[in-house]
Amino acid sequence: MRNTSKLTAFFKKQILNLIDFLFPPQCPYCDAVIQRSQIMCDTCFHKIHFITGPICARCGWPLPITAVESDEKMLCAKCLKKRKKYDKARAVFFYDTFSRFAILKFKNADRTDLRRFFVHYMLQAGQDLFEKTDIVLPVPMYWTRKAKRKYNQAAILAEEIARKIHKPYAANILVKVRNTHSQENKSGLERIKNVRNAFDVKHKEQIFGKIILLIDDVLTTGSTAQACAKALKKNGAKAVYVLTIARSRHNRY
Ligand SMILES: [Zn+2]
Ligand SMILES: [Zn+2]
Secondary structure, eight states: OHHHHHHHHHHHHHHHHHHHHHSOOBOTTTOOBOOTTOSSOHHHHTTOOBOOSOBOTTTOOBOOGGGGGOOSOOOOHHHHHOOOSSSEEEEEEEESHHHHHHHHHHHHSSOGGGHHHHHHHHHHHTTTTTTTOOEEEEOOOOHHHHHHHSSOHHHHHHHHHHHHHTOOBOSSSEEEOSOOOOOTTOOHHHHHHHHTTOEEESSGGGTTTOEEEEEEEEESSSHHHHHHHHHHHHTTOSEEEEEEEEEESSOOO
16 A cells, blocks of 8 residues: 555656656746746746835835834824725735736636745735634626636635635625726726726625625725725625735825
8 A cells, every 4th residue: 555655656756757847847927947846936036026014004005114113003194194995905015017927827827826826925915914804705706707717816816815824715705796897007086986886795694793804916006905895894894804916006096
């Protein structure tokens, strides 16, 4: 029995070696050949603009380094002025030419294997959110778009994050009730109009009085997150936390 499993493992390794020889794993950014255990090449990894240092306790926006001298809950100027529909937001890195490329591959090019890399860092970026989280939900995709794309990238991330933090995951509570145009290349106001009333909640008893961790790939102006949070809170959610892979440096409303 032991010898059989050893033999199976040996053959598995040989097959993987042969696959690597025929189709060497490549860096998703620059196509340089990498090892199977690597997500990307070292050169590309160092180009990513991770969000580090003190951040706004609410929206996660980076704050000047002097802010650490205070014991108060640190908030950015925008959050001091106006409360958002969601309660907290965290992201791993900035959305720029470099990270956009990887996210688009993950979204549109069947590179669902990239979720391992994204989830690894999302677990670090969102660590102050998990203790209070009751349930993990993805930002939903309208069914026609999902049928075209084959998968919802936010759901892939949310499911894995829920498993890692040992919290329940539900894909069918927050739903998109109408198709919307792509948010890309739209102004802040156009984005808000585009997603207005686009989300609804099913089985609201499952979120009543709960703290929701909402997962998406990118936070741009935050209009999608706001529309989702509005629908969740209208249906009884106590609080909504948002965790994304990336967030825009610009377009802050
Ligand atoms: Zn590379
Ligand atoms: Zn803020």
